[in-house]
Amino acid sequence: EPEVTQTPSHQVTQMGQEVILRCVPISNHLYFYWYRQILGQKVEFLVSFYNNEISEKSEIFDDQFSVERPDGSNFTLKIRSTKLEDSAMYFCASSDHRGVGGYTFGSGTRLTVV
């Protein structure tokens, strides 16, 4: 069964450093998403991406965050200057159409900012 692959599975970074979280969505999917889950809290939507541009973003997704699809397979989330409160599990997901075909989630990247 096709999978969404995320790397790395764990990342520890110093406060103020830039991090890039990587995702390989399912190849024939057109919509890509990032979510985060702070430990003990519910999952929150960050951003959706379609046709090589952001289609929607939440209030959390401020200027410190950016997304990119640098080639035909990867989808990245960059945090420019990490803060302690960015520590969370970050999930990538993809779908073939908004909600209709269902979503496939990656296994997540646990980011720890120290």
Added chain:
Amino acid sequence: KNEVEQSPQNLTAQEGEFITINCSYSVGISALHWLQQHPGGGIVSLFMLSSGKKKHGRLIATINIQEKHSSLHITASHPRDSAVYICAVLPGWYNNNDMRFGAGTRLTVKP
């Protein structure tokens, strides 16, 4: 007020029991998802519903759009069903991808 409410928050069952997890939401939706999150943290999509009922193995999901309510049932529960089950909705307004998540129901099935 949370847009997606789940109950119960925690649920412990004996192996073989019938499980029901409930989800109520306050916004108009185009779809509702039931997700499973294992202890390692990974999320698996179980169902996507916009009406009626779906069944997959021992799992059944129903939705009542008029009442803004969905249920996830597990028949003949097994310890491997132990996980957090999350209800999430996709608001129904145009081109809205901002999925709203419930806080999850932690299910523990004891042998």
